[in-house]
Amino acid sequence: LRMWDIHLYHLTGIALSRQDARAADLCHALAVYLQLSGKYAEAQSYFEQALVIRRRVLGGAHPDTASALHCLGALFGDMNKPDEAQNCLEQALLIREQVAEPDFLEIAESLSVLGNVLLAAGKLPRAQPCLERALALYKQHLGADHAQTAISYGQLGALYQAKGDLSAARFYARQAQAIRERLFDTDFPRTATSLVNLGVLFQDMGNLADAAPMLQEALSIFELKLGPAHPHIAVILSQLGRVAQAAGDTAQARTYLERALVVQDMALGPDHPETAALRVELNALLSGNSDDGHRGAL
Incomplete structure (x- = not known):
């Protein structure tokens, strides 16, 4: 652990003995940091502790309680636990909509993350x-x-892609990419997110020549900004494997999927559903019975 990490753990541990609102704030901050670092199991523990304290100290309808529910739900989404994610996010949205003076940006945040979880779960309507x-x-x-x-x-581009409306999907994806290119440097993670989603879209359209460079550029950005062991890296590597497989390059596909499995195993653990699914996909490729229908997006 880095010195800053140790200090944050220490401060949070001391604060937890008080079980007050400040302790909840520190738990929440540490959980956010752990989530960004890809340490999801630890992040869950601290988010849950923050939620328990805020419910007891502030009440179930307080905006800070909604924030704890929202962040825990978003984490569950990252952990591929859609039912738990939906439950937390719907509770957070309800609280945010019912407060005396609604914060419309917080409502939009809840709607955005909830919609993304529902999309990932295939609940398109x-x-x-x-x-x-x-x-x-x-x-x-x-x-x-x-x-x-x-x-x-x-997100709407991904929704229309899932619905099979590739024309609408490309429109929304291009809108997202155009905004990000105007706002950010080309090596900014949010620009990389657009590149991933466009790469997946081009793959679905059969345009492998454009899909692969977009995904490779996104991979370089995320490796630089997030490090080589972040869960996002596994998503992009596995998608590059599927593009290589679709192009008939089985050896390259194997290389990408094996790298993705190593990252996924480190980030989420060997028993996580996403790790297990990736292992099945790699084994299918090695046995010659692969199905490249799986899609990844950020």
């Missing part, structure tokens, strides 16, 4: 109104050229 409301709120309150607006465009 329920995901669409959430994502459309989120986009409308972000455009209204932040403007058409904001980073969050770009995220919403990208």
